[in-house]
Amino acid sequence: MNSFKGFVTKEFKQIFRDKRTLVVLFGMPVIMLILFGFALRNEINNAQIAVLDLSKDAVTRDLTQKLASSEAFQLNTYLHNYDEVEEVFKSGVVKEIVVFEKKFAQRLTREGIANVQVITDATDPNLANIVQSYTGAIIRDYTQELNYQGKVLEQGIQPVIKMMYNPELKSVNLFVPGLIAVILMLVSALMTSISITREKEMGNMEILLVSPLKPIHIIIGKVLPYLVLSVINVITILVLAHYIFEVPFKGSYALFFGEAILFILTALALGVFISSVTNNQQTAMMISLAGLLLPTVLLSGFIFPVESMPAPLQMVSHAIPAKWFLIVVRSIMLKGSGIEFLWMETLILVGIAMFFMTLSLKKFNVRLQ
Amino acid sequence: MSELAIQTEQLTRTFGDFTAVDRITFDVKQGEIFGFLGANGAGKTTAMxxxxxxxxxxxxxxKVSGMDVYKEAEGIKRNIGYMSQKFSLYDDLTPEENIEFYGGVYGLRGQELKQKTEELIRSVGLEKFRKKLVRSLPLGWKQKLAFSISIIHNPGIVFLDEPTGGVDPVTRRQFWERIYEVSNQGITVFVTTHYMDEAEYCDRVSIMVDGRIDAMDSPDELKRTFNASSIEEVFIQLARSAERGEG
Incomplete structure (x- = not known):
């Protein structure tokens, strides 16, 4: 066991001596979190809107005021007739036009119903969608207010939509768990596979295999430092996410770290596996990036929802550990779910972890013979 | 311990259709310097x-040190040292750290490891390099260090796989002086090389051609048998018959 301690010490020395590795290890999580947190946003800020008010009464003025004072919108201009609609959109600045029908207030008080038309520039469908749902929410809020005041006598059927767990639809809440998965893949799988193949390239591995050390000791000695560093990275991301982006954490930390370590073990096993099928660092890096990082980013539900993928890709996504990890972490962080709701995903993760660990151990042993 | 350090009989290794090592039989005596010669691709490394x-x-x-390679691989590992042609030092660690690491791998620890490290640094003459990274060491020093590390645990046999590749003749000569010192301590030296002048330094040499051992004897006997003035000539006579190309 003592030779094992020496192994781990040596590994840490090498990591801390290599400045480039250090930058990747500790700079990457911070940079990625800030990039994703600030740049990749789904929520809108100051989207330009225009209003075509054919009624010009107290209610429409009120509503326009409400829309304009929301942080999401900025009132760009008033239109005077329908012909202007296309022209305004063509300029590209205005993303949405709100049209109030004639005699708006009158119809609302007498018939209990009045029409607002919301026209969006759907060249950017995501943005159009969000803008529309924001507007809808503001208008519903307003009508509800009127109802309370008793100004509206009759009440039509109103859909009441509520976004639970992430009411502000903050995308950073969704990205943080995904980011944890990506960083763990990067640190655990990529770095491990590179560092093991380096020992092969330099010939150190041969000496180690000829020595009395058992292969399992070599593997654990190589991966343990990366396990520690991965956990440090997870903590860094959580702290940053909490203090900079105010991402909530509702569930149990113990459960979270348990699941994180499970995922790290899977990633480490993948790293060991990759290093056992390649002989040089470049190949190891390419396989890790293309074979692990890309699917983790694209197919896990990190950025694109799994539900909207075509069926064959959905099948593929089942085999990606990050998909299950994402479900688990999102539930723990945003909903505060306990193991009683997550046991199935956890079991799948355990299964995947065991599978890859056995596979990589086998592969590593076979190489010896 | 048996008289023979290494003992093989009809040892063969195939990779698919290719027979890398073809029924080789030889013995190496305790304390001997045994040269394992052959062109590139003759099967030296596979045999080793x-x-x-x-x-x-x-x-x-x-059998290595009297232990069977199939059944007692673990016992063999504890009793042999190995130096590969790549030197296999960590070039981002200092000589001191390399010694401590490999010493630890072979089960040395605490006071014993410290003492051994000091001893080794002194015997190789690495005092002024001890805090420098191995990366910055001249090739000859790396080679000496790698050799010393390979025998840090006092093995019965040390295997050297083309240890002098790419080094100048003077350094090679010095390296062979180290080999003699080690041999005098009773450690059996099994060395592969393709420098024919080095073969003259060995107690006995074997020459591999196409996976077979075509000749094996002391350098002087070999020269007499083949009526040659040097091992190089013996080697050229044998290698002419080779069917495998360089590779």
């Missing part, structure tokens, strides 16, 4: 890998 437990033989038997 079987003896060090990196490869399982396809057929035949082999």
């Amino acid at each position: 890998k079987m003896l060090t437990g990196l490869l399982t033989p396809s057929s035949g038997t082999a």
Whole structure:
């Protein structure tokens, strides 16, 4: 066991001596979190809107005021007739036009119903969608207010939509768990596979295999430092996410770290596996990036929802550990779910972890013979 | 311990259709310097890998330090040292750290490891390099260090796989002086090389051609048998018959 301690010490020395590795290890999580947190946003800020008010009464003025004072919108201009609609959109600045029908207030008080038309520039469908749902929410809020005041006598059927767990639809809440998965893949799988193949390239591995050390000791000695560093990275991301982006954490930390370590073990096993099928660092890096990082980013539900993928890709996504990890972490962080709701995903993760660990151990042993 | 350090009989290794090592039979005596010669691709490295437990033989038997390579690989590992042609030092660690690491791998610890490290640094003459990274060391020093590390645990046999590749003749000469010192301590030296002048320094040499051992004897006997003035000539006579190209 003592030779094992020496192994781990040596590994840490090498990591801390290599400045480039250090930058990747500790700079990457911070940079990625800030990039994703600030740049990749789904929520809108100051989207330009225009209003075509054919009624010009107290209610429409009120509503326009409400829309304009929301942080999401900025009132760009008033239109005077329908012909202007296309022209305004063509300029590209205005993303949405709100049209109030004639005699708006009158119809609302007498018939209990009045029409607002919301026209969006759907060249950017995501943005159009969000803008529309924001507007809808503001208008519903307003009508509800009127109802309370008793100004509206009759009440039509109103859909009441509520976004639970992430009411502000903050995308950073969704990205943080995904980011944890990506960083763990990067640190655990990529770095491990590179560092093991380096020992092969330099010939150190041969000496180690000829020595009395058992292969399992070599593997654990190589991966343990990366396990520690991965956990440090997870903590860094959580702290940053909490203090900079105010991402909530509702569930149990113990459960979270348990699941994180499970995922790290899977990633480490993948790293060991990759290093056992390649002989040089470049190949190891390419396989890790293309074979692990890309699917983790694209197919896990990190950025694109799994539900909207075509069926064959959905099948593929089942085999990606990050998909299950994402479900688990999102539930723990945003909903505060306990193991009683997550046991199935956890079991799948355990299964995947065991599978890859056995596979990589086998592969590593076979190489010896 | 048996008289023979290494003992093989009909040792063979195939890779698919290719027979890398073809029924080789030889003995190496305790304390001997045994030269293992052959052109590139003749099967030297494969043979050595079987003896060090990196490869399982396809057929035949082999005993290293009296232990069977099939059944007692773990025991063999504790009793051999190995230096590969790549030197296999960590070039981002200092000589001191390399010694401590490999010493630890072979089970040395605490006071014993410290003492051994000091001893080794002094004997190689690395005092002024001890805090420098191995990366910055001249090739000759790296080689001496790698050799010393390979015998840090006082093994019965040390395997050297082309230890002098790419070094100048003066350094090679110095290296061979180290080999003699080690041999005088009673350690058996099994060395592969393709420098024919080095073969003259060995107690006995074997010459491999196309996976077979075509000749094996002391350098003087070999020269007499083949009526040659140097081992190089003997080698050229034998190698002419080779069917495998360089590779």
